[in-house]
Amino acid sequence: xxxxxxxxxxxxxxxxxxxxxxxxxxxxxxxxxxxxxxxxxxxxxxxxxxxxxxxxxxxxxxxxxxxxxxxxxxxxxxxxxxxxxxxxxxxxxxxxxxxxxxxxxxxxxxxxxxxxxxxxxxxxxxxxxxxxxxxxxxxxxxxxxxxxxxxxxxxxxxxxxxxxxxxxxxxxxxxxxxxxxxxxxxxxxxxxxxxxxxxxxxxxxxxxxxxxxxxxxxxxxxxxxxxxxxxxxxxxxxxxxxxxxxxxxxxxxxxxx
Numbered sequence: 001x002x003x004x005x006x007x008x009x010x011x012x013x014x015x016x017x018x019x020x021x022x023x024x025x026x027x028x029x030x031x032x033x034x035x036x037x038x039x040x041x042x043x044x045x046x047x048x049x050x051x052x053x054x055x056x057x058x059x060x061x062x063x064x065x066x067x068x069x070x071x072x073x074x075x076x077x078x079x080x081x082x083x084x085x086x087x088x089x090x091x092x093x094x095x096x097x098x099x100x101x102x103x104x105x106x107x108x109x110x111x112x113x114x115x116x117x118x119x120x121x122x123x124x125x126x127x128x129x130x131x132x133x134x135x136x137x138x139x140x141x142x143x144x145x146x147x148x149x150x151x152x153x154x155x156x157x158x159x160x161x162x163x164x165x166x167x168x169x170x171x172x173x174x175x176x177x178x179x180x181x182x183x184x185x186x187x188x189x190x191x192x193x194x195x196x197x198x199x200x201x202x203x204x205x206x207x208x209x210x211x212x213x214x215x216x217x218x219x220x221x222x223x224x225x226x227x228x229x230x231x232x233x234x235x236x237x238x239x240x241x242x243x244x245x246x247x248x249x250x251x252x253x254x255x256x257x
Contacts, residue, residue, distance in 0.1 A: 002031040004038060009194040009255075010187070011039035011047040018053025023061035024105055029079040036086055045255050046194035047090060048186055049113060050097040051106075056122070059104025062131075080105050080137055087112035088209070092255075093193040093201050097186035098122050098164070099179060108137025114205060115189065116173040119182045122164030124172065126156045146171045197237040198255030203228040 003014040013035045015022035024032070039047055051057050060075065087094065087109065096110050099119035107124065110116045118124070126135040126143075135143075135156060143152040147170060155162070168176040177185045193201065207224055210216055216224070232238045237253045244251035 002028065002035050004035040006039060006042050006044055008191070009043075009045040010190050011042065011044035012187075013039070013047065013049050015049075015051040015057055018051075018055070020061060020063065021055035021058035021101055022051040022053065022106070023058045023063075025061040026075060026079055028061070029075075029083050029105075033083045033086055036090060040091060044194075045092050045196075045198050046190040047092060047094045048097065048190045049087075049094065049109065050183060050186070051099070053100075055100035055106075056096075056098040056102045057104075057106025057109060058101040059106050076136055080108060084108055084112040084138065091202060092198055093190070093196075093205070095186050095190045095193075097182050098173075099182055103127065104135075104139075105137045107139050107142070110173065111138045111142050117175050117177050117182060117186045117189070118164035118167060118173050119179040120163060120165045120176050121179055122167070123161040124164065124167045125159065125161040127159045127161065129156065129159055142172065194255075195253065196255075197235075197241060197251075197253045199235050199237055200232055203232060 001016040003016045005012050013032070015024070015028075015032075017023070017028070036047075094114045096113040096116045097119075098106075098110055098116060099122055102110055102118070102122055102124045103126075126139060128134055128136075140152065143155060147155070151170075154160075162170070162172075164173075165176040167173055175185075207221065207228060210224060211221055236256055237251075240253060241251050
């Protein structure tokens with residue numbers, strides 16, 4: 001079950017199936033995509049993704065999957081990957097609050113989110129060899145990029161799960177937070193971003209995505225930054241930011257193009 005609320009410009013999406021550790025079946029993925037579309041249509045200026053109960057998301061719901069006729073590509077290629085692309089392209093800053101198990105597609109949801117705060121006791125890794133399966137939903141790319149080949153394969157071969165604190169120390173995610181503070185910290189960060197210069201944030205989001213996906217070098221990225229800055233000159237928020245600085249007051253951003 002996927003729950004969506006929108007308050008004061010911040011959309012909050014909750015994975016709400018704690019009895020199965022928020023594991024996701026095909027319909028859940030479709031519903032999650034619909035929630036992102038609804039939040040976008042409502043003009044949300046920030047978004048929080050979280051999971052109810054003791055886990056963020058334990059991955060794919062395989063409780064009723066028969067491996068003899070499992071449509072793996074239908075699940076991963078036709079549902080997970082398009083969902084992650086939709087999440088990544090959401091036109092506002094996105095934040096995730098992740099506790100407990102963050103595995104498989106659950107890890108993929110974090111990969112597709114801009115800023116990820118994890119509980120110190122979160123559990124992140126690749127235990128799928130016990131199923132005769134392998135890491136999916138972008139996990140190989142994340143681990144290789146941040147950890148290198150040796151530590152990536154060590155995690156996969158061993159099935160060891162990292163704590164949230166260890167994952168952040170290794171550069172996987174944004175910040176490790178005490179379990180009882182996780183949601184408050186994430187909501188506060190999203191509320192702050194929702195009051196900011198949304199178009200400037202989106203420019204940075206696109207620049208970072210290009211660095212990640214196109215492997216741009218320094219000079220190409222600098223050129224893209226310059227063009228992004230020039231485009232922002234025509235926005236209301238750019239003019240408001242400069243006026244507020246010159247008038248020594250706090251800016252009031254509308255987030256519009």
